Amino acid sequence: MQVAGVRFTVVGAGRSGLAASNALATRGGDVRLVEARADATRPETLDPRVTFVAGTNLPRPGDVAVLSPGVAEVSPVRAEIAAVAAEVIGEVELFYRLSPAPILAITGTDGKSTTTTMLGAIAALANPSTFVGGNLGNPLCEGLDELTRSSLVIAEISCFQLTTCVDFRPRVAIVTNIAEDHLNYHGSFAAYQAAKRRVWAAMTASDTLILSADDPYIAAWERPSAPRIRTFSLANPDADAYFDGATLWLVRAGRNEALMRRDELPLLGGHNVANALAAALAADAWGIPLATAREALMAYAPLPHRLAPIATIDGVRWVNDSKATNANAAAAGIRAIDGPLLLLAGGSEKDADFTAFGALVRERTRVAVLFGQTRNSLASAIGASHNTIVVETLDEAVRAAQRLAEPGDTVLLGPACASFDQFKSYGHRGDVFTALVRDLAAASNPADDGASADAKIKSEGA
Structure with a gap:
């Protein structure tokens, strides 16, 4: 991709916009970073060669626009930008055009982060020059300067x-599963x-x-003719990777080969078995030995939240x-x-249908115990016949759960919703929940100085 001397407008001064701006400036681009918030200030880590403008989303006429993923697909801003830009791409597309290294990509509704980091752990054992990033929170363009042709990107x-990808070509791609999500961003489930x-x-x-062989929505898709297709399943032994209830298997060159026993995978939930199967299948497609996948998965630790x-x-x-920010993810939990x-469930609205979740x-x-903006819609979906408590905040929900819980119970924060009604992110929500539980643990040992509660929490999460 020609960058030197080319004019670019990066739209949105979030972390990915900052990474894209710096990458372009480093390569000689004429770069302008715009941010819609009129009170926005120039980011401290922005390359000094980049011009920063607050109070607008519009690029200079004829610029290549690098669009923030925060601009919704249904937003009229997209059409306004496209009307004046020479081309509209996103940070992922930009990274693809600039990266010398091949990319293995993971998408889907749920399990993306776990599958990505599982595959990243496997790949790092095989290739120390492996970079793992993207929607995990570290933009791909932040890793550009570390990469060579011998590197591997997960x-x-x-x-x-994906809405701003044009030529983006992963050498291996995983779609974990599909469920209704982000309808307010895309406008419809079909979109x-x-x-x-x-x-x-x-x-x-x-x-x-x-692809998942168990997902009904994926099953209804018209399959592409170009890439080879391999499938994974929690039940179907005809898939290329499957689980028989005790062992995870891969089919390689027509032979069933054991990946690992279920009790060797240190994660809760059948959905994590599916994630491991998908990651191992992707590693196999890239030529990484099965023994390497086994070693990495046996040592894998769950991600925060x-x-x-x-x-x-x-x-x-x-x-x-x-992290269960939709009903499908919360159901798996x-x-x-x-x-x-x-x-404990609830959070901000995403136009979700909670009917099936309520039945579960x-x-x-x-x-x-329901809290947040969606508490009443969740209560309606669950129904009056069930033991349901409706409160406003997570703090109140934790205190209600403490009163109601009995020895042998599990209290699960499984929100089924985004967090933006009361928190900055799902991570912030999880941190607040952890702190509230830490306070309960300390209060249950009033003679202690807090160290025993900390030790208990650490040992549980190890």
């Missing part, structure tokens, strides 16, 4: 990012699914696409699954918990 790619399918738009016959045990207090286990369950809550939980 990239989590969101539906937002959301179409965005996910863009991950394979530029793939060729020498590339490999990995994903079914992470915090503490057991007076016989009650507290688990943080704040509920199914991963054995024994009596108190669910009735079936699998003893009590549902």
Whole structure:
């Protein structure tokens, strides 16, 4: 991609916009970074060669526009930018055009981050020059200067990012699963699914696409003709990677080969078995030995805020699954918990349908404590026949759960919603929940100085 002497406007001064601006400036581009907020100030780490303008989203006429993923697909701003820009791309597309290294990409509704970091751990054992990034929180363009042709990139790619991909070609791509999500961003479930399918738009016959064989929405998709397709399943032995209830298997050169026993994978939930199968299948497609995948998966630790045990207090286990920002992810967390369950759920609106989730809550939980903007819509979906408590804040929800919980119960923060009604992010919500539980643990040992509560929390999450 020609950058030197070319004019670019990067739209949005978030972390990915900052990374894109700096990467372009380093390579000799004439770069302008714009931010819609009129009160925005110049980012401290912005390359001094970049011009910064607050109070607008519009590029200079004829510029290549690098669009923030925060601009919704349904937003009229997209059309306004396209009307004056020479081309509109996103940070992921920009990275693809500049990167010397091949990319293995992961998308889907849920399990993206876990599958990405699983595959990243496997790849790093095989190739120390592996970069893992993307929608995980570290933009791909931040890693550009570290990469060579011998490097390997493992990239989590969101539906937002895919809407601005044009030539983006991962050599291996995974679609973990599909469920209704981000309808307010895309305008419809059909548009959301179409965005996910863009991950394979530029793939060729020498590339490999990995799909869930268990997902009904993916099953209804028209399959692309170009990339090779391999599938994974929690039940179907005809898939290329499958689980028989005790062992994870890969089919290689027509032979079934054991990846690992279920008890060797240190993660809760069947959904994490599916994530491991997908990651191992992608590694195999890239030529990484099965033994390397096994070694990495056996040592894999859960990511923060994903079914992470915090503490057991007076016989009650507290688990943080704040990353469950939609009903499908929260349902997976509920199914991963054995024994009596108190669910803490709620958050900000995303135009979600909670009907099926409500039925699962009735079936699998003893009590549902609902908070946040969606508390009433969740209560309606669950129904008046179930033991449901409706409060306003997460703090109130934790205190209600403490009163209601009995020894042997698990209290699960499984919000089924985004966090932006009361928190900065799902991570912030999870941190607040962890701090609240830490306070409960300390209060249950009033003679201690807090060290024993900290030790208990650390041992539970190890």
